[in-house]
Amino acid sequence: MSYKDKLISVEEALNLVKSNDMIVTGLGSAEAQLFMNKLHTIAHKVENVTVTNCLPMSNGEFLKAEYRKSFNVDGWFYSPVLRKAHLNGNVSFIPNHLHLAGIKRLNHVKPNIYVGSASMPDKHGYISLSLSNTYERRMIEEADIVILEINPNYPRTFGDVEIHYKDADYLVEADYEVPVLPDAVPSDKDMIIGKFIEENIKNGDCIQLGIGGIPNAVAASLKDKKDLGIHTEMMTSGMVELVKLGVITGKRKTLHKGKIVCTFALGNNELYEFLDDNPSVLVMDGNYVNDPYVIAENDNMVSINTTIEIDLTGQCCSESIGPTQFSGTGGQADTAIGAQKAKNGRSFIALYSTAMVKNKATGVKEEISKIVPMLKQGAVVSLSRNDVDFVVTEYGVAALRGTNIKERVERLIAIAHPKFREELRREAHEIGLIYDK
Known part of the structure; x- marks a missing residue:
């Protein structure tokens, strides 16, 4: 079939959906916006259709x-819209490590329909899946029907994201702007934590960063480093600035030398412009990029990742x-374990020492550790205590690799907020984590 023969409207695409179908869409900005925003219009015609998504x-x-x-x-990773919709009773989380999510x-x-966004075909007829290949290509190969929303605003990326338009069953021409993730402006606490981590990063290191103010603060703290490399699940806006400053060159990488490797990208328009037609960035299969053995x-x-809460033995609840x-495991365990398997590798888990939380009894927000x-x-243990390396708060760095429980208790209390340290020590005694001689 020719290119024109494959073109259909989004309404025609929606008419392909049947009751009990399993639909998969792309991660983050790779989601099919036209299709998803009009899916409700066929609600009167279908029942029990399942949409599987990730960070929609x-x-x-x-x-x-x-x-x-x-x-x-069914969601691999919750965003705010899924957290809200979860209360409706028809949304459920899929526990996963990112590198195994699709498999x-x-x-x-198996999906009946895959629908996602993509770049326009090039002169050879090849389409780029553009901003994610976490699981997308695998789903395309297994789906009964493949629908791609091709969009001139989506960057043409390289790696193993290229497919020929003939491999799609249907194409929908779209012209919406690529969804952006607003830059989280680092706070003073973020910058302190970022500086602690920066002091442990050496010239020539290969880094992975997650989402949020702390990872952005780390990126902002690395401007004086040299020849850093990138092997990360998520390509971020902060990395682009470091490339332009000459900090990220990939010259010392031992895998894909000179290349930035990621499995998806999400950020601002500057990031998307940087990615377009840029062979220095490889957007590759999530099963490969996030495999701990490949990372190693x-x-x-x-x-470098963040967590919501950590106990005194090192268990991290990050989701x-x-x-x-609240969110998802994503690639936290993948990258933390992979980094520690690497020669001279290190893994950092960062968090604020405290949070302001509403007291259910009084309705008043109070500071908690x-x-x-x-x-x-x-609470979900996203990263087991066996796999935690360095933990960082605004009060310092706790090195936990190889430590016993007593040592962990002492080191984590030392980076807790000072107002909670005595209480933490007392509670550690009460539950038998440490004993007086």
């Missing part, structure tokens, strides 16, 4: 409670508030 950026009407008999949502899902169910092939690998799902004797009841 659209605020589709189909997520509303009134459509819950028509649509279910394990396919072991369970990068000598001097440094993983839930008690039993309530994020370093705790025990995680909240029902």
Whole structure:
């Protein structure tokens, strides 16, 4: 079939959906915006359609409670829209490590429809999946029907994201702007934490950064480094600035020398402009990029992630508030374990020492410690204590590699907020983590 023969409207694409279908869409900005924002218009015609997504950026009407008999949502990673929709009772989280998310899902169910965004075809007829290949290409190869929203605003990227337009069943021409993730402006605490981490990063290291103010502060603190490399699940806006400053060159990388390797990109328009037609960036299969053994092939690998809460033995809850799902495991365990397997590798978990939380009894916000004797009841352990290396707050760095429980308790209390240290020590005694001689 010719290119023109494959073109359909979004309404025609929606008419392909049947009751009980399994639909998969792309991660973050790779989500099919036209399709998802109009999915609710067929609610009266279908039942029990399941949409599987990851960090969705659209605020589709189909997520509303009134459509819950028509649509279910299974999410690999919650964004604010999924956290809100979760209360409707038709949204459920898929526990996963990012590098296995697509593979394990396919072991369970096969998609009837894959629908995602992509760049326009080049002169040879090849389309780039553009901003994510975390699981997208694998789903395309397994789906009964493949629908791509091709968009001139999406960057043409390289790696293993290229497919020929003939490999799609249908094409929908779109012209919406690429969804952006606003830059989180680092706070004073972020900058202090960023500086602590920067002091442990050496020239020539290969780094991975996550999402948020702390990773942005780390990026901002690295401007005087030389010849850093990037092997990361997420390509961020802060990395682009470091490339332009000559900090990131990849010259000392031991895997994909001179190349930036990622599995998806999410950030500002400057990031998307940088990615367009740029062969120095490889957007590759998430099963490859985030495989701990692949990560470990990068000598001097440094993983930098954040957590919500950590107990005094080192268990990290990075994705839930008690039993309530907040985000997802993502690649935290992948990258933390992979970095420590690497020659001279290091892994950092960063968090503020405290948070302001509303007291359920009084309704008043109060300051609590994020370093705790025990995680909240029902909290999800995203990174086991066996896999924690360095922990950083605005009060310092705790090196936990190879330490016993008593040493961990002492080191984590030392980087807790001073007002909570005595209480933490007392509670550690009460629950038997440490004893007086």
